Each structure stands twice: as C-alpha cells, then as structure tokens.
Amino acid sequence: MEKFNQQLFTGERALFKANQLEISHSVFADGESPLKESANLKLDYDIFRWKYPLWYSDHIIADKITFVDTARSGIWYTNDITITNSLIQAPKTFRRSSKITLVDVELPNAEETLWNCKEIRMENITVKGDYFGMNSEDIDIKNLTLSGNYAFDGARDVYVTDARIISKDAFWNCENVTIEDSTIVGEYFGWNSKSVTLINCTIESNQGFCYMKHLKMVDCILINTNLAFEYSTVDIKINSRVDSIKNPLLGLIEADEIKEMIFDDPEIQSENTVINLKKIKEVI
Structure with missing residues (x-):
C-alpha cells in the first residue's frame, strides 16, 4: 500500500480514483472532489478544506480527520466507511451512502446531514443541526x-x-x-x-x-x-x-x-x- 505523509493536495480531483493508499498528516486544500471514485483508503490526521472530498468511494477507514466548514457535501454515494475520533464541521455530509460507522465523532454544523443512507452505526456522537x-x-x-x-x-x-x-x-x-x-x-x-x-x-x-x-x-x-x-x-x-x-x-x-x-x-x-x-x- 502506497503511503503519503505531510502532503498538501490542491486542484480538482487531486487523487482521482486513488486505490490502496495510506494518507497521513496531510491537507486537501482548494479543489473539488479530491478523492472521488477512490477505494481501499486509510486516512489519519488529515484535513479536508474543500467540497465533495469523498464521493463514489468504497472501503474507507479514517481516524482523527477534520472536515472544516467549507468541505460541505463531503461524503455522498459512498459505501463502507468508518470514521473515528474526528470532527466534521461541514454541513450536508453523508448522502445516499451505506455501511457507515461513526465512533467518537463531533458534527457541530450538521444541517441536512445523513440523508437517504442505510446500515448506519454510531457511538459517542455529538450533533448540532x-x-x-x-x-x-x-x-x-x-x-x-x-x-x-x-x-x-x-x-x-x-x-x-x-x-x-x-x-x-x-x-x-x-x-x-x-x-x-x-x-x-x-x-x-x-x-x-x-x-x-x-x-x-x-x-x-x-x-x-x-x-x-x-x-x-x-x-x-x-x-x-x-x-x-x-x-x-x-x-x-x-x-x-x-x-x-x-x-x-x-x-x-x-x-x-x-x-x-x-x-x-x-x-x-x-x-x-x-x-x-x-x-x-x-x-x-
């Protein structure tokens, strides 16, 4: 599995169709859909700053990640994603996705979040919106x-x-x-x-x-x-x-x-x- 550490990713679809990657302590800055169509990713201590980071993705494990408020509509049409110990500040996260596990996650701006999803497991969750x-x-x-x-x-x-x-x-x-x-x-x-x-x-x-x-x-x-x-x-x-x-x-x-x-x-x-x-x- 290829590894990225302390990287700054910019531009639209920065890692389009990424597969079998470990991405740590990195920032996804300006640029829509940086991980669109991705699969089999391990993310930790990453920061997402722009829209649509994980669309049409499969088999994602994420720990200690941060979606800032501009990373809106972040996870749509995605299957099998686990997020732990993380902060999702952006609204409209999770739409038409399945097999979602959230543990120790804060969602302080959760307007229109978790719509039309299925197979959802959540534990120790704080939501406002x-x-x-x-x-x-x-x-x-x-x-x-x-x-x-x-x-x-x-x-x-x-x-x-x-x-x-x-x-x-x-x-x-x-x-x-x-x-x-x-x-x-x-x-x-x-x-x-x-x-x-x-x-x-x-x-x-x-x-x-x-x-x-x-x-x-x-x-x-x-x-x-x-x-x-x-x-x-x-x-x-x-x-x-x-x-x-x-x-x-x-x-x-x-x-x-x-x-x-x-x-x-x-x-x-x-x-x-x-x-x-x-x-x-x-x-x-």
Missing part, C-alpha cells in the same frame, strides 16, 4: 447528543439508546423505532409515525405523539407534556403524572395521574381507550 438523519434506515445509535429540529424525519428501523435529544418535530413519518434510556425535549414528537417504542425515557413535549399507529411506552416519565396522543393508537405505561391527554383513538394508558382528559371529537369513542391510573383531576 436541523434535518439530521432524514429518510435513512437501519440505524443503531449508542450515546447520542443531538440539538436540532426535524431529526430523523422519515427514518426506518432505528434503535437509539442513551441519548439526549433536543428537537422539535423529531421522528416524524418514521416506522419501527425504539428509543431506550434517553431524554427527549421537543414539541410535536413523532407525528404520523408507526411502531414506535420508548423504554425508560424522560420526555417533555407539547402536543407530542399524535397521529401515530402502535405507539408503545414502557416505564417512561412525561414532564410538562400536554395534548398528547391525539388520534393515536397506544399502549402506554407512564411512571408519572401527565398534564393532559386529548382524543386517543384506541388502546391502553397507565399513569400516576392525568390532570386533564379531553374528548372533544364526537367521532372518537372514549371507551375504546382503557385508562388505568390513581387519579383523574378533570374530564372535559
């Missing part, structure tokens, strides 16, 4: 910190554990999602999604969990959450008070207390939802 993870599938995440709205819109087959998520309209239009041991803060969580399970989570959400099919909660705590579960089918076990619940379609809700239970749609039959709790403060 809107529209993260849209329409991606087969996602496994451990220890995620995410701040940004509209996360995981349209995602499928998602497992998340040990996460801290601040995101309005997160997990809309999803299918087959499980979230465990996590904290979620955000309005309108989960609308129009199917087969979503939350286990041992603490959640704050204004008007969350509406228009959902097969929503399940196990040992969750809902704080400052109102107008929940409207037009949803539910199997809910909450270890806390709920401020208000509105127009659930069908299922079971268990809670310590419901401060307000609202049925104001004449087409909803309240008897289709079984309520088990210690106290109902007010029924409208």
